[in-house]
Amino acid sequence: MKGHALSLRRLTKRYGDFTAVEDVSLEVEQGQFLTLLGPSGSGKTTILMAVAGFVEPTDGHVLLDGRDITPLPPEKRDFGMVFQGYALFPHMSVADNVAFPLRVRGQSRADRDAKVRAALDLVQLSAFAERLPKQLSGGQQQRVALARALVFDPNLLLLDEPLSALDKKLRAELQEELKALHRRIGRTFINVTHDQEEALSLSDRIAILNHGRLVQFGGPGELYERPRTRFVADFLGKSNFLHGIARGPDAAGMLLETPGQGIHVRFVGPVHMPRDGGPALLSLRPEKITVLNPGETAENVVEGTVRAFAYLGAGFSLVVQTAHLGEIRAVLPAWQSPVAPAEGLAVRLGWAADAAVPVEEDAP
Amino acid sequence: MNASGRASLGWWLLLLPAVALVLFFYVAPIVQVLTISFTEPEPGWGNYERLLTSEGIQRVIFTTLRICLLTTAFALLLGYAIAYAITLASPRARNWWILAVLVPLWISVLVRAFAWVTLLRRQGLVNNTLMQAGVISEPLPLVWNEFGILVGMVHYMVPFAVLPMLASMREIDMRLLAAARGLGASRGQVFRQVFLPLSMPGVIAAGVLVFIFSLGFYITPAILGGGRTLMVAEWIALQILDLIRWGLGTMMATMLVVAIMVTLLVFSRIVDLRRMFGAGGR
Numbered sequence: 312m313k314g315h316a317l318s319l320r321r322l323t324k325r326y327g328d329f330t331a332v333e334d335v336s337l338e339v340e341q342g343q344f345l346t347l348l349g350p351s352g353s354g355k356t357t358i359l360m361a362v363a364g365f366v367e368p369t370d371g372h373v374l375l376d377g378r379d380i381t382p383l384p385p386e387k388r389d390f391g392m393v394f395q396g397y398a399l400f401p402h403m404s405v406a407d408n409v410a411f412p413l414r415v416r417g418q419s420r421a422d423r424d425a426k427v428r429a430a431l432d433l434v435q436l437s438a439f440a441e442r443l444p445k446q447l448s449g450g451q452q453q454r455v456a457l458a459r460a461l462v463f464d465p466n467l468l469l470l471d472e473p474l475s476a477l478d479k480k481l482r483a484e485l486q487e488e489l490k491a492l493h494r495r496i497g498r499t500f501i502n503v504t505h506d507q508e509e510a511l512s513l514s515d516r517i518a519i520l521n522h523g524r525l526v527q528f529g530g531p532g533e534l535y536e537r538p539r540t541r542f543v544a545d546f547l548g549k550s551n552f553l554h555g556i557a558r559g560p561d562a563a564g565m566l567l568e569t570p571g572q573g574i575h576v577r578f579v580g581p582v583h584m585p586r587d588g589g590p591a592l593l594s595l596r597p598e599k600i601t602v603l604n605p606g607e608t609a610e611n612v613v614e615g616t617v618r619a620f621a622y623l624g625a626g627f628s629l630v631v632q633t634a635h636l637g638e639i640r641a642v643l644p645a646w647q648s649p650v651a652p653a654e655g656l657a658v659r660l661g662w663a664a665d666a667a668v669p670v671e672e673d674a675p
Numbered sequence: 676m677n678a679s680g681r682a683s684l685g686w687w688l689l690l691l692p693a694v695a696l697v698l699f700f701y702v703a704p705i706v707q708v709l710t711i712s713f714t715e716p717e718p719g720w721g722n723y724e725r726l727l728t729s730e731g732i733q734r735v736i737f738t739t740l741r742i743c744l745l746t747t748a749f750a751l752l753l754g755y756a757i758a759y760a761i762t763l764a765s766p767r768a769r770n771w772w773i774l775a776v777l778v779p780l781w782i783s784v785l786v787r788a789f790a791w792v793t794l795l796r797r798q799g800l801v802n803n804t805l806m807q808a809g810v811i812s813e814p815l816p817l818v819w820n821e822f823g824i825l826v827g828m829v830h831y832m833v834p835f836a837v838l839p840m841l842a843s844m845r846e847i848d849m850r851l852l853a854a855a856r857g858l859g860a861s862r863g864q865v866f867r868q869v870f871l872p873l874s875m876p877g878v879i880a881a882g883v884l885v886f887i888f889s890l891g892f893y894i895t896p897a898i899l900g901g902g903r904t905l906m907v908a909e910w911i912a913l914q915i916l917d918l919i920r921w922g923l924g925t926m927m928a929t930m931l932v933v934a935i936m937v938t939l940l941v942f943s944r945i946v947d948l949r950r951m952f953g954a955g956g957r
Contacts, residue, residue: 398854
């Protein structure tokens, strides 16, 4: 592995009374792709800027391979960075933009030329070397920014919402390119985004932030399947929330007692364990719910009527009104739907006991 | 005449008052000046020949060019520093800075010129202070020479240098500066390789503006030059008002207009003049 490891130790940043980042600690291993994910104002960009050296933490440390780099100014850190909106220098050609990090490091022209060519090859823009940034499309500018950030063999690559300015289709394309690039060069990437799909598809590790705090940190699958809090379940994908009283939780599972019925829950992996007899909250992903055929049964069955539905091409999205559990959203593949949905249609929803996960309410 | 022809005639009629105004008050006097320069005291190129033959006239022209170039250089240098400070200042401080730049513009040029005389003359504040401090034993010749003119003109011109440069600097995306540092550039490198090149359109605009303004300067050089250092505008006034040599005076006035037009023409090839004088944003 050529990448470097990064640790944040109890990082805190305050602006007067306002706390932008509070006590965030996390570890990124060599060559990993970390995404800082959160809504706007969650502190994700502040953390990235503290890693880059633009923001001086009020408290805590940034460590690169175990060495404290907190006091270093940005230009001494040797981190490649792709800025929001790319920040390409408008008065320089593409080649000069890419050569900039080498020029300020005093490298000779010959060294520079070879490296710039290699970097532009890497992002398939060799033919555009002499153009000015404004003559390129958004996607091409994004790739120039990538080449410029990678050309000097940086310790880390930092990406500040690198894809947010692009349209949906181009974004998907560049996501794949970015992922392939990460695999090819084996560097440690740190990405900031508010786009949960981007985070899920790109990352080895995701740090979910809200109100300046780290809410959950882990692999994409772990976070999606076993969200720790309501916020994580809601922000990363969509979720139904079922309220009730926890009965007899043990390592294997529990029963959620709601006014109308009991819901069986089987635990897979470590989860937040509610107290016996105390209030509990379940997160249930819409795609884990099926519409049952007549006579078919499941570990949990709820009856209701379709209040609204949408055809999504590949599937249906239903909102089902139930007697005791309120509205439940379900997403099912079109080919699996036993009936063509219609408003007012009575349906039976079913899901397996291991589909729902108990989550905590978030601290206010 | 068809309908669209009538409509366009209507538009032209609306423009007529403005055209008449310009012709009567602007074009006609200039044409008259041009005519006089070729007819007085006798018809022909006689007045213009003096440009090549008279050492006195050549000296006035070279003095003017030298003072104007120096004024432009110092005004740009000072103005750049001020515009840079304003650009990087906090929004609150920025407003105070801009006010400080603009206030001198509202004070009469005459008042400012005499203020400089008071400060710079032999028993002025500057000389007295320096002598009392023991730095000098004899008063320095600070006024009634080229130095005095230069001080007065630079002082007058700095706001005109600041404003176009400030406009151009404000257009620079500050994230570019952060980006440059993030990519490994020191503060000095960020300034030289990113900020300075991006602010060049403003510098050129300010330079042209200040230079053209300086060419026709009259009151400041007249007061601070003390009649010993003559610039073109004062020389023209002298020819026409004191020596009653209309031919020579109008010849020089014509040359002044030509010099300004040539400067504008040259720079219109380099920068977008319409943008420089504030027409249309980007």
